[in-house]
Amino acid sequence: MGRVPANVAGDLVRVALMEARPAGLTTRQLVTATELSQYQVQSGLRFVREVLAAENLTPLTWTRRDGYQLSTEPADWIAYERACVRTELTRIARLLSSTVIPHAQRLPDDEWVQLVLGQLTGVKSALGLLVRGA
Amino acid sequence: MTTIEGADWTTYERGCVREEMLRITRLLDTVLIPHLKGHPDDEWAQLVLGQLTSVKTALELLARGE
Numbered sequence: 001m002g003r004v005p006a007n008v009a010g011d012l013v014r015v016a017l018m019e020a021r022p023a024g025l026t027t028r029q030l031v032t033a034t035e036l037s038q039y040q041v042q043s044g045l046r047f048v049r050e051v052l053a054a055e056n057l058t059p060l061t062w063t064r065r066d067g068y069q070l071s072t073e074p075a076d077w078i079a080y081e082r083a084c085v086r087t088e089l090t091r092i093a094r095l096l097s098s099t100v101i102p103h104a105q106r107l108p109d110d111e112w113v114q115l116v117l118g119q120l121t122g123v124k125s126a127l128g129l130l131v132r133g134a
Numbered sequence: 135m136t137t138i139e140g141a142d143w144t145t146y147e148r149g150c151v152r153e154e155m156l157r158i159t160r161l162l163d164t165v166l167i168p169h170l171k172g173h174p175d176d177e178w179a180q181l182v183l184g185q186l187t188s189v190k191t192a193l194e195l196l197a198r199g200e
Contacts, residue, residue, distance in 0.1 A: 050163075050164060057172035058172070060164070074176060077165065081165055088157065091154060091157075092154060095147075095154070113147070116147055119195075123192055126185045126189055127185075129185070130181070
């Protein structure tokens with residue numbers, strides 16, 4: 001296919017994902033199902049995530065095992081949300097340990113970095129609470 | 135020398151914080167809010183929404199440099 005607008009790619013991707021239900025589809029399988037290029041599939045996925053998911057109240061989820069999915073099961077959404085929160089926790093913890101903590105130790109009088117340290121430590125606790133499934 | 139180093143560090147950290155803020159915002163807008171619109175009584179989603187909203191606010195303040 002030649003040039004395809006994002007909303008058209010998005011609709012093709014959405015239909016393919018709905019037909020695959022309750023299974024998911026990998027990017028490669030979406031390329032086969034929609035006859036779009038890999039790039040167009042990515043743009044379609046973005047459209048599904050940002051526009052259609054909100055309209056249809058069905059979040060687009062992704063797992064390594066099942067690929068992309070438009071599940072109607074809230075349990076799948078919760079699993080995806082928990083995985084996303086866990087990824088964020090890892091990213092914040094890494095930012096703290098690799099950059100912010102060394103910076104704060106080197107420049108103890110730098111008010112800005114002390115503020116960042118305090119705030120990110122709080123963010124890390126909040127995310128940790130969610131990951132542990134409170 | 136120390137000042138320049140500190141300024142570079144701050145710029146880098148502010149960029150990282152901003153990226154995390156955008157990631158949290160996207161998670162809220164594209165997953166949590168559709169989830170809660172469909173299932174407003176889901177306690178887990180309400181808890182995540184509340185926590186991530188305050189995380190987003192904290193990161194926004196830092197990214198703006200306040």
